[in-house]
Amino acid sequence: MQFVSTRGDTPVSLDEALLNGIAGDGGLYVPVELPSFSVAEFDAARTIPEVAAVLLRPFFSGSSLIGELDQILAETFSFPIPLTPLPTNNGSAALLELYHGPTAAFKDIGAGFLAACLTRLEGDAAAPLTILVATSGDTGGAVAAAFNQRPGMRVVVLFPDGRVSARQAHQLTCWSDNVLSIAVQGAFDDCQALVKSVLADATLASKYRFSSANSINIGRLLPQSTYYADASLRHHAETGNKPGFVIPTGNLGNALACIMAREMGLPIGPILLATNSNRTIPEYFETLKWIPRASVQTLASAMDVGDPSNMERLRSMLGEADVLRECLGVLSVDDEQIESEIQNDYVEFGFATCPHTATATYAWRQLDADVREQNDWILVATAHPAKFETIVEPLIGSAVPLPEELSAILSRPSRSVSIHANLDALANAMAEHFG
Numbered sequence: 001m002q003f004v005s006t007r008g009d010t011p012v013s014l015d016e017a018l019l020n021g022i023a024g025d026g027g028l029y030v031p032v033e034l035p036s037f038s039v040a041e042f043d044a045a046r047t048i049p050e051v052a053a054v055l056l057r058p059f060f061s062g063s064s065l066i067g068e069l070d071q072i073l074a075e076t077f078s079f080p081i082p083l084t085p086l087p088t089n090n091g092s093a094a095l096l097e098l099y100h101g102p103t104a105a106f107k108d109i110g111a112g113f114l115a116a117c118l119t120r121l122e123g124d125a126a127a128p129l130t131i132l133v134a135t136s137g138d139t140g141g142a143v144a145a146a147f148n149q150r151p152g153m154r155v156v157v158l159f160p161d162g163r164v165s166a167r168q169a170h171q172l173t174c175w176s177d178n179v180l181s182i183a184v185q186g187a188f189d190d191c192q193a194l195v196k197s198v199l200a201d202a203t204l205a206s207k208y209r210f211s212s213a214n215s216i217n218i219g220r221l222l223p224q225s226t227y228y229a230d231a232s233l234r235h236h237a238e239t240g241n242k243p244g245f246v247i248p249t250g251n252l253g254n255a256l257a258c259i260m261a262r263e264m265g266l267p268i269g270p271i272l273l274a275t276n277s278n279r280t281i282p283e284y285f286e287t288l289k290w291i292p293r294a295s296v297q298t299l300a301s302a303m304d305v306g307d308p309s310n311m312e313r314l315r316s317m318l319g320e321a322d323v324l325r326e327c328l329g330v331l332s333v334d335d336e337q338i339e340s341e342i343q344n345d346y347v348e349f350g351f352a353t354c355p356h357t358a359t360a361t362y363a364w365r366q367l368d369a370d371v372r373e374q375n376d377w378i379l380v381a382t383a384h385p386a387k388f389e390t391i392v393e394p395l396i397g398s399a400v401p402l403p404e405e406l407s408a409i410l411s412r413p414s415r416s417v418s419i420h421a422n423l424d425a426l427a428n429a430m431a432e433h434f435g
């Protein structure tokens, strides 16, 4: 299949879209068309990798990776993605647990798939590919974990010194020699600006081969559709119903993957986006005007996005706000509501939710009773609460047990270098580490 830029550039192959990340005209790659499926086409698929193989095969037609799709998917889905029924008196609800990967957040799935694809595309290249990633917390850990020890691949992770939690910092700094972790004396915006200036620097470009792995790469988006396909198919097979999904939303990548799955014919009912106090999307639906703004800090920090970049994809694929608000719900959840919701979840479900997941459970609770009860709901859990223990534990008054994947990471030695936020300092740190 071909992929075209949201801003109109000429179509490219999947391989090129994966390697380029962003289109030459600054737009985002979208498939020229979405394949469409009937439920019966998935009858023989029993596991997530098998569902994913059916769903993603059309996107890989013409790609040099088509023969390796099954192995790529086996690597990506090396951990379970359970759909856990929730004990509730408010109709039928289940939790889609996307947090059993190496860094205990859903970004492990997209990052793992992208790493599996790029390693194969780059396997024979003479010089290593250097992946740059600026992170405010979660993305960098997932990308570092996904590329850790992969031959021909290097990662440079830039994070704001002192502005990520202790456990997040550890996840950014505990990897092998092919990962360079850099604490930048500045804010996340400084890290992002540094990545941009590295990519634009001719001297550095002649020394390294760069690519980026941020969430706009189509290789992060495609695999995310598969867990929505799998969960909806399982639910539909058991009950005959199309479940609704409630999705914690920041940059809109995870939710867009669900919307794409529904467009492709998967048995998915209503889709409800839950944002934090960054209200760009809810205000767009209300006023029909797209007004991106600076982000505000919230407890659900991985969703602190004031200019969700995947909206450009959604608008080019489906339409503008007048169309979008007919087929999507959205609710903004503030910090106070997140805090009380973490407590409600703990009391009702018997386990803690992370601040991001709590936006979704809160939004589900706010549904009109008849809407809530007429549909079966799948609430999307994007991170394990133990990643955000400093927020969650005081609220529930007890410790959140550390899952195995997190304790494995926290027991690894960590190392990083600290730099001033300027290009020379970064170039020196890279030269010192990679030679």
Ligand SMILES: *Cc1c(COP(=O)(O)O)cnc(C)c1O
Pocket: 105, 106, 107, 138, 139, 215, 248, 249, 250, 251, 252, 253, 254, 255, 302, 303, 356, 357, 382, 383
């Ligand atoms: C990144 C992230 C989100 C937001 O996902 P988007 O695809 O950016 O909408 C939500 N929860 C957690 C834990 C995340 O890391």
